Amino acid sequence: MGQINLYQYPISPFTEKVRRVLTFKKLKWNPIDCHYEDKTNLLAVTKGAWTRVPVLEWDGEVVYNSADIIKWLDRKVSTPSVIPDDARGLCEIIDHWADNTLFMPILMLTIPDLLDTAGDPKLKANREKLIGMTTERMREGAPVQREALTGFCRMIDEQVAGKDFFLSGGFTMADASLYHPFFFLALNPNNFAITDGFKNLRRWYERIRDLA
Numbered sequence: 002m003g004q005i006n007l008y009q010y011p012i013s014p015f016t017e018k019v020r021r022v023l024t025f026k027k028l029k030w031n032p033i034d035c036h037y038e039d040k041t042n043l044l045a046v047t048k049g050a051w052t053r054v055p056v057l058e059w060d061g062e063v064v065y066n067s068a069d070i071i072k073w074l075d076r077k078v079s080t081p082s083v084i085p086d087d088a089r090g091l092c093e094i095i096d097h098w099a100d101n102t103l104f105m106p107i108l109m110l111t112i113p114d115l116l117d118t119a120g121d122p123k124l125k126a127n128r129e130k131l132i133g134m135t136t137e138r139m140r141e142g143a144p145v146q147r148e149a150l151t152g153f154c155r156m157i158d159e160q161v162a163g164k165d166f167f168l169s170g171g172f173t174m175a176d177a178s179l180y181h182p183f184f185f186l187a188l189n190p191n192n193f194a195i196t197d198g199f200k201n202l203r204r205w206y207e208r209i210r211d212l213a
């Protein structure tokens with residue numbers, strides 16, 4: 002089989018979701034870094050259809066959208082599987098919750114400091130436009146976001162108590178989906194400290210982070 006090209010940003014959480022699955026399946030990939038503004042390579046590989054990362058290109062096929070990439074990969078390389086037959090819908094529901102609910106407070110808490118540290122006014126303006134909110138507004142909402150995230154951490158902590166993975170039976174897409182927001186949160190140790198009181202979650206997080 003040919004080389005796997007993964008169009009990405011190194012700190013992209015949605016790409017990290019796919020990287021966890023590639024790692025679990027012991028598939029090596031070639032990272033192709035994309036630019037936040039110049040979408041030339043993404044438009045070329047997707048024939049104009051998609052401008053976000055991740056995009057995966059393998060053996061002449063091009064797949065985009067992280068959940069679709071993982072489902073496609075699981076069909077192409079079915080051992081070890083990450084989507085159990087009896088939990089297909091559940092994996093998609095968990096993925097949807099992770100991307101659209103769990104990720105939201107983490108995005109709002111992480112982006113302001115990240116952009117300030119980057120010190121690139123063009124990047125800041127681009128990201129504020131994409132998210133539809135200024136970093137000042139995000140900072141104002143931080144207490145509410147912290148409270149929401151603490152509640153989500155408690156739910157995950159309860160589910161992974163006494164277990165190695167989120168669902169019974171081993172690593173699944175659910176672990177990759179739920180891990181990616183915490184990968185992004187961990188870019189800022191002050192924010193990641195929100196997880197300090199959740200020992201089961203932290204053990205699970207480290208297990209998924211350290212997959213080899």
Ligand SMILES: N[C@@H](CCC(=O)N[C@@H](CS)C(=O)NCC(=O)O)C(=O)O
Nearest residue numbers: 013014015037053054055066067068
């Ligand atoms: N639903 C998509 C979302 C992908 C996404 O939003 N990726 C971000 C980076 S993590 C992105 O490319 N944003 C647009 C941009 O950076 O211009 C997926 O799961 O792959």
